[in-house]
Amino acid sequence: MYYFVGTGLGLKLTGIEKAQLNRLALFDAAGYQARCVYVTYNPRLHEHAARFGAEGKCFSLYDFFQGTMPEAVTKIHHDWMHYWQAVCHFKVIQVPNTTDFRVLDTDGQYLMYVHFVDAGRQQLDYVNYFDNQSVKVRREFYDNRGFLSRTSFLVKHQEVHTEVYYDLQGQVKIIKQYDITGPEPKLRLITLKNYQQRDFFFNTEQAFQTFFFNELGTADDVYFCDRNRQTAAALGHTRPAIRVCSVLHSTHLRIGEDVVSGHLKSVYRYVLAHPDQFHRIIVSTEHQKRDLLARYDNLPPVVVIPVGYTTVHPVKIDGRDPHRIISVARYSPEKQLPHQLEVVRRLVGEFPDLTLQLFGHGQKIEMQMRQFIQANHLEKNIVIRGFLPNLAEEYQRASLALMTSVEEGFSLATMEAESYGVPVIGYRIAYGPEDIIEDGVNGYLVTPNDVDELTMKVRQYLQHPERQAQLITNAYNSATRYSKQTIIEKWRQLIAAL
Numbered sequence: 001m002y003y004f005v006g007t008g009l010g011l012k013l014t015g016i017e018k019a020q021l022n023r024l025a026l027f028d029a030a031g032y033q034a035r036c037v038y039v040t041y042n043p044r045l046h047e048h049a050a051r052f053g054a055e056g057k058c059f060s061l062y063d064f065f066q067g068t069m070p071e072a073v074t075k076i077h078h079d080w081m082h083y084w085q086a087v088c089h090f091k092v093i094q095v096p097n098t099t100d101f102r103v104l105d106t107d108g109q110y111l112m113y114v115h116f117v118d119a120g121r122q123q124l125d126y127v128n129y130f131d132n133q134s135v136k137v138r139r140e141f142y143d144n145r146g147f148l149s150r151t152s153f154l155v156k157h158q159e160v161h162t163e164v165y166y167d168l169q170g171q172v173k174i175i176k177q178y179d180i181t182g183p184e185p186k187l188r189l190i191t192l193k194n195y196q197q198r199d200f201f202f203n204t205e206q207a208f209q210t211f212f213f214n215e216l217g218t219a220d221d222v223y224f225c226d227r228n229r230q231t232a233a234a235l236g237h238t239r240p241a242i243r244v245c246s247v248l249h250s251t252h253l254r255i256g257e258d259v260v261s262g263h264l265k266s267v268y269r270y271v272l273a274h275p276d277q278f279h280r281i282i283v284s285t286e287h288q289k290r291d292l293l294a295r296y297d298n299l300p301p302v303v304v305i306p307v308g309y310t311t312v313h314p315v316k317i318d319g320r321d322p323h324r325i326i327s328v329a330r331y332s333p334e335k336q337l338p339h340q341l342e343v344v345r346r347l348v349g350e351f352p353d354l355t356l357q358l359f360g361h362g363q364k365i366e367m368q369m370r371q372f373i374q375a376n377h378l379e380k381n382i383v384i385r386g387f388l389p390n391l392a393e394e395y396q397r398a399s400l401a402l403m404t405s406v407e408e409g410f411s412l413a414t415m416e417a418e419s420y421g422v423p424v425i426g427y428r429i430a431y432g433p434e435d436i437i438e439d440g441v442n443g444y445l446v447t448p449n450d451v452d453e454l455t456m457k458v459r460q461y462l463q464h465p466e467r468q469a470q471l472i473t474n475a476y477n478s479a480t481r482y483s484k485q486t487i488i489e490k491w492r493q494l495i496a497a498l
């Protein structure tokens with residue numbers, strides 16, 4: 001089995017989770033057994049996995065020890081409203097404009113605050129319990145498959161002092177206890193109950209994770225560490241027979257640092273300081289491999305495999321809006337999305353129907369972008385669309401994509417745009433864009449952070465429809481370099497060498 005190790009799978013994907021799911025599909029197509037495995041607790045993990053087409057192929061450390069692995073659970077349906085009202089004779093009051101309810105006992109005392117995921121009240125998410133002073137004393141979390149999964153016990157100021165995790169029969173399997181005397185709660189002890197007929201005790205999350213990886217893996221299995229900051233040390237301390245590969249999803253150096261002497265990012269510091277604990281290091285570009293080998297002479301083999309792949313899409317050039325730009329990136333500082341907004345501001349006078357569609361998520365940057373849009377009266381030209389799991393229709397309507405990151409590990413969004421025949425104008429940064437974008441052929445590479453040059457290139461592109469058509473064709477044709485079969489073959493070669 002091949003395990004892709006991360007922290008969690010949420011409602012919205014980051015680049016790392018997207019890369020994991022891409023790899024899962026590749027391994028499935030290649031006939032390799034693979035699973036995504038996560039180390040943080042998430043009672044909605046399996047709901048999210050199904051949403052992204054990975055149902056039954058994702059699980060967590062908690063599923064393993066709680067006995068709630070995907071193959072072990074059949075979804076449970078429970079009519080909670082009937083139970084509270086008809087059986088318990090409680091009074092249930094809906095909170096206006098929500099899927100939440102307050103529950104009172106027969107004497108009118110406030111007992112519970114209940115949150116359902118859905119308006120149909122089929123999926124219970126959590127229940128808060130209150131004492132006779134209306135102080136919250138505990139919260140129960142329900143797995144999206146319908147069973148009680150965890151209870152958090154609270155003190156007066158809502159700090160969690162104990163967490164209890166259950167199996168399907170309601171038996172306690174994990175206990176976490178916290179020291180709440182300081183400014184922030186600190187883990188005191190993890191107890192794994194009645195595992196292999198005995199109890200186990202751990203002082204840190206890392207020790208607990210290492211135990212899990214040792215119990216899950218065999219000498220025939222391979223772990224691919226995708227979330228290095230959170231899991232590399234735990235994987236690095238597994239027994240020697242277990243093979244671990246570290247996947248670098250971003251640059252390993254801080255922005256602007258020298259390749260040989262510059263400061264490392266903390267996310268990859270453990271891996272590069274303990275190379276003997278890893279069997280391979282996987283990067284997406286030859287450029288990053290060269291930079292690593294220029295600095296280190298004691299690394300395990302460094303292998304180049306892009307984090308994504310392209311599929312063949314039916315592309316129609318006719319019918320595209322020649323002035324419709326798409327941007328796919330997290331709304332975060334390193335993506336430098338304000339640069340794109342500024343380009344539109346400068347060009348809207350020349351191209352009144354110009355639109356920029358921004359897909360991603362990130363509350364703080366989104367607020368800043370909305371302020372910019374409002375201040376410059378660009379509501380018709382810049383549209384913040386949020387996160388969408390499937391952008392196929394959006395790519396088919398667009399004629400250009402922008403990429404303004406300060407750094408990338410590869411740029412999945414650039415590769416995806418090209419696969420739909422959408423040329424990309426992006427900054428020439430490490431790493432990725434210069435591997436995907438051929439300047440003047442399937443897009444344009446621009447001096448990093450040079451908004452003047454970026455604006456000029458976008459203007460030139462918009463001014464010449466015949467040039468647009470040629471770049472669209474070239475973008476679509478060039479995407480075959482990253483076809484599914486090409487990337488599968490790279491993984492086959494790695495696996496054969498392990």
